[in-house]
Amino acid sequence: MKRLLTGNEAVARGAYEAGVTVASAYPGTPSTEILENIAKYKEIYSEWAPNEKVALEVAIGASIAGARAIAAMKHVGVNVAADPLFTFAYTGVNGGCILVTADDPGMHSSQNEQDNRYYAKSAKLVMLEPSDSQEAKDFVKLGYEISEMFDVPILLRLTTRICHSKTLVELEERQEVEIKEYNKNIAKYVATPANGRILHVKLEEKLKKLEEYSNNTPINKVEFNDKSIGIITSGVAYQYAKEVFGDNASYLKLGMTFPLPKQKIREFAEQVDKLYVIEELEPYLETEIKAMGIDVIGKELIPNIGELNPDIIREALLGEKKEIIEMNSEKIVSRPPTMCAGCPHRGLFYVLSKKKNVVITGDIGCYTLGSAPPLETMDTCICMGASVSAGHGFSKAFEVNGKEAKVFGVIGDSTFFHSGITGLIDIVYNKGNAATIILDNRITGMTGHQENPGTGYTLMGEVTEQIDLVKICEAIGVKHIEVINPLDLEETEKAIDKAINTDEPVVIITKWPCVLKKSPKEEIEEYGLDQRKICTVESDKCKQCKLCLKVGCPAISFEEGIGAIIDDTMCVGCDVCLQVCPFNAIVKVGE
Amino acid sequence: MSETKNILLVGVGGQGIILASKVLSKGLVDAGFDVKMSEVHGMAQRGGSVTTQVRYGEKVYSPIIGKGQADILVAFEKMEAMRWIEYLKPNGKLVINNYSIPSVPVLTGQVKYPENIIEELKEKVDTTVIDAANAARELGNIRTQNIIMLGALVKALNITEVNWEEAIRETVKEKYIDINLKAFNRGMELV
Numbered sequence: 126m127k128r129l130l131t132g133n134e135a136v137a138r139g140a141y142e143a144g145v146t147v148a149s150a151y152p153g154t155p156s157t158e159i160l161e162n163i164a165k166y167k168e169i170y171s172e173w174a175p176n177e178k179v180a181l182e183v184a185i186g187a188s189i190a191g192a193r194a195i196a197a198m199k200h201v202g203v204n205v206a207a208d209p210l211f212t213f214a215y216t217g218v219n220g221g222c223i224l225v226t227a228d229d230p231g232m233h234s235s236q237n238e239q240d241n242r243y244y245a246k247s248a249k250l251v252m253l254e255p256s257d258s259q260e261a262k263d264f265v266k267l268g269y270e271i272s273e274m275f276d277v278p279i280l281l282r283l284t285t286r287i288c289h290s291k292t293l294v295e296l297e298e299r300q301e302v303e304i305k306e307y308n309k310n311i312a313k314y315v316a317t318p319a320n321g322r323i324l325h326v327k328l329e330e331k332l333k334k335l336e337e338y339s340n341n342t343p344i345n346k347v348e349f350n351d352k353s354i355g356i357i358t359s360g361v362a363y364q365y366a367k368e369v370f371g372d373n374a375s376y377l378k379l380g381m382t383f384p385l386p387k388q389k390i391r392e393f394a395e396q397v398d399k400l401y402v403i404e405e406l407e408p409y410l411e412t413e414i415k416a417m418g419i420d421v422i423g424k425e426l427i428p429n430i431g432e433l434n435p436d437i438i439r440e441a442l443l444g445e446k447k448e449i450i451e452m453n454s455e456k457i458v459s460r461p462p463t464m465c466a467g468c469p470h471r472g473l474f475y476v477l478s479k480k481k482n483v484v485i486t487g488d489i490g491c492y493t494l495g496s497a498p499p500l501e502t503m504d505t506c507i508c509m510g511a512s513v514s515a516g517h518g519f520s521k522a523f524e525v526n527g528k529e530a531k532v533f534g535v536i537g538d539s540t541f542f543h544s545g546i547t548g549l550i551d552i553v554y555n556k557g558n559a560a561t562i563i564l565d566n567r568i569t570g571m572t573g574h575q576e577n578p579g580t581g582y583t584l585m586g587e588v589t590e591q592i593d594l595v596k597i598c599e600a601i602g603v604k605h606i607e608v609i610n611p612l613d614l615e616e617t618e619k620a621i622d623k624a625i626n627t628d629e630p631v632v633i634i635t636k637w638p639c640v641l642k643k644s645p646k647e648e649i650e651e652y653g654l655d656q657r658k659i660c661t662v663e664s665d666k667c668k669q670c671k672l673c674l675k676v677g678c679p680a681i682s683f684e685e686g687i688g689a690i691i692d693d694t695m696c697v698g699c700d701v702c703l704q705v706c707p708f709n710a711i712v713k714v715g716e
Numbered sequence: 717m718s719e720t721k722n723i724l725l726v727g728v729g730g731q732g733i734i735l736a737s738k739v740l741s742k743g744l745v746d747a748g749f750d751v752k753m754s755e756v757h758g759m760a761q762r763g764g765s766v767t768t769q770v771r772y773g774e775k776v777y778s779p780i781i782g783k784g785q786a787d788i789l790v791a792f793e794k795m796e797a798m799r800w801i802e803y804l805k806p807n808g809k810l811v812i813n814n815y816s817i818p819s820v821p822v823l824t825g826q827v828k829y830p831e832n833i834i835e836e837l838k839e840k841v842d843t844t845v846i847d848a849a850n851a852a853r854e855l856g857n858i859r860t861q862n863i864i865m866l867g868a869l870v871k872a873l874n875i876t877e878v879n880w881e882e883a884i885r886e887t888v889k890e891k892y893i894d895i896n897l898k899a900f901n902r903g904m905e906l907v
Contacts, residue, residue, distance in 0.1 A: 127745070128745075129741055129742070129745055129751060129753065233756065257752075257779075286754065286779060286780065289754065289755050289756075290752060290753065290754040290755075290779035290780075291741060291751075291752065291753040291754075292751075292752045292753075292776075292779065293745065293750065293751065361778075361779070364777045364778045364779065365777075365778050367777040367778075368777040368778035434778070434780055434781075434782050435778050435780075435781070435782055436782030436783060437782075439782075447782065447783055447784030447785060448784050448806050449783045449784040449802045449803075449806070450784075450801050450802060450804055450806055450840050450841055451802070451840075452798055452801050452802070452836070452837075452840070453836075456798065456830040457795060457798050457799050457830065458795060458819055458821055458822055458827050458828075458829060458830065459819065459821060460728065460763070460764060460765045460795075460796075460799075460819035460820075461764075461819070461820060461821070462763065462764045463763050463764075463820045465763070497820075498820075498821075498824070498826070499824055671825065674823070674824045674825060677820060677824065679763050679820055679823060681823060682818060682822075682823045683823070683824075683825050
């Protein structure tokens with residue numbers, strides 16, 4: 126049976142068919158749906174880990190125990206997981222193990238566009254790169270075979286285009302794979318220096334054999350057509366190349382890109398007149414092939430910035446440009462992402478935006494949008510967890526150099542569990558005075574509502590212990606902790622002012638569920654969500670001061686001569702605008 | 717049919733573009749085509765620009781197309797039609813929903829929502845204007861605009877090989893099947 130599946134759904138299906146029994150991940154676009162789909166298969170234990178390092182370590186543990194295991198994350202997540210990854214290549218596996226890295230060329234929703242093919246080379250991991258959903262599924266299954274045959278972990282590299290495109294996939298049955306016997310083996314699984322030195326030698330031997338395998342595997346495939354042009358390519362770039370050149374070129378399509386099939390590459394190069402390397406982002410293949418002494422054309426024509434597409438290839442290599450309809454582009458207004466109407470982060474950022482002499486160190490999540498106009502309440506955003514620790518560094522630098530400014534690190538609930546907690550430990554331990562604001566919207570918001578340790582539910586839908594943020598902060602040693610309702614501007618302002626006037630570590634937890642969250646019954650009752658009434662403007666009282674526009678709510682617009690208007694289909698009655706209006710022109714509908 | 721057809725659907729998050737694309741893709745797959753569908757949505761849960769590309773034919777390689785290559789552009793929102801018009805073939809078709817959703821810079825009064833969008837587009841390209849919002853209200857559910865637009869797309873591109881009723885039945889939630897079937901037919905009539 127053939128079905129249209131995204132690459133992420135196909136990876137999940139592949140894991141199911143390959144007999145995987147343990148899966149762990151931290152959500153991150155474009156990888157999130159891999160675990161969401163694996164969780165639908167009851168045969169696989171699946172979980173959200175608090176971060177990517179933990180997710181990979183769970184998979185490593187499961188693998189050593191003898192089970193087929195998978196960990197999935199976005200490209201920057203692999204940076205977090207890099208520590209165990211490099212050593213895992215040394216120890217090897219017991220049950221087969223795959224780490225999926227979902228890279229984001231074009232930065233559709235990421236802070237950089239790193240090319241994780243370099244991780245394979247650097248950590249010495251077998252790398253597979255599918256070019257559509259069928260291959261995504263097939264390569265997962267093949268990956269487990271290679272992993273167990275050569276005793277190595279596999280890095281499966283997807284990109285946003287593979288993750289989020291639907292292409293046809295042939296479904297097959299699940300193959301039940303019995304857990305392998307586990308035998309204690311200190312020399313293999315305990316990476317002390319003495320063992321590591323031996324393991325490194327063994328790994329290099331495995332890589333030689335894997336290069337032989339790479340030369341012979343059918344997933345490194347030659348397609349001979351017209352031999353005047355030869356193209357070496359991998360991943361989705363293969364599809365783009367085929368789109369442009371069709372049968373007018375010959376291809377070496379690489380499905381396994383570490384170790385590279387050097388012999389196959391050499392043979393292919395010898396048989397074609399002109400050789401191109403078509404690859405997305407960095408010149409990974411090109412550099413390796415050039416190091417073999419083979420002359421190729423690649424990044425001198427194809428950019429290493431942004432997502433590749435057939436157009437770029439067509440124009441770069443053939444000099445062809447499609448005719449297009451031209452419009453006056455100046456007329457087109459931008460449509461930037463924005464905090465939703467009723468977003469619980471809005472109240473906090475509105476209060477912060479009015480404070481003078483404060484620095485806001487930001488983090489990765491919906492609240493990063495606090496940096497956008499009209500609030501523009503953010504000074505930095507580096508990576509997950511850096512709000513707390515960079516905030517500490519910021520305040521220390523000011524303190525040492527005699528400057529004064531209060532620093533607030535803003536971080537989400539899931540992100541705090543991910544890597545904010547260690548930064549907070551640093552602040553307390555090292556006598557910092559940066560304040561930490563945990564924006565607890567009771568869910569992982571940005572990636573589309575995944576449960577986390579604070580929500581009380583697991584990925585598999587089971588009720589579980591809710592990790593208590595207040596108790597954690599107390600245990601770390603924070604004495605000044607406040608839990609506030611961020612939709613109450615007065616309460617929020619009081620907490621912020623108190624923090625500004627305090628010289629000890631402060632944690633403010635803004636607790637209110639994400640407006641898009643499907644809250645369970647208890648939560649609806651706890652927050653009175655079903656009692657809320659939407660807001661409206663009494664236009665005779667509106668003095669057209671536009672102060673309500675400063676909160677940046679997408680439900681509020683303004684018309685000259687009339688004043689503010691609230692869209693009744695979008696408003697949820699969060700009341701932030703009502704509190705901001707100095708003329709009491711905003712009222713509750715029906716009151 | 718040997719030539720690959722390229723469809724581009726554009727609009728704003730929350731308008732149901734992805735669901736409409738799913739129905740479209742499902743119908744095309746069941747009719748035996750090779751199909752690739754690509755979603756592009758930015759960071760926002762709501763309110764951001766959303767596009768999907770559906771390509772079908774005997775054999776489809778790239779899941780995405782570039783500028784000047786869409787056979788049809790279906791815009792669920794007026795300004796988004798302008799933003800994506802470069803992707804349409806100069807002799808392609810535009811189906812545009814006469815509906816505007818102001819973005820935040822418009823709402824906060826920094827910039828003005830562009831005027832005369834439809835008039836300008838009509839001058840340059842074969843344009844069909846659909847009033848999907850009113851049609852959807854008449855049907856009793858404003859949220860069926862997406863399937864009305866899908867019906868309009870199918871009629872405009874004259875895709876006859878597909879059993880659309882089955883595709884809708886198998887894709888949308890059971891309690892919305894009837895209204896969506898009506899919406900689809902209404903969309904067909906509007907072209």
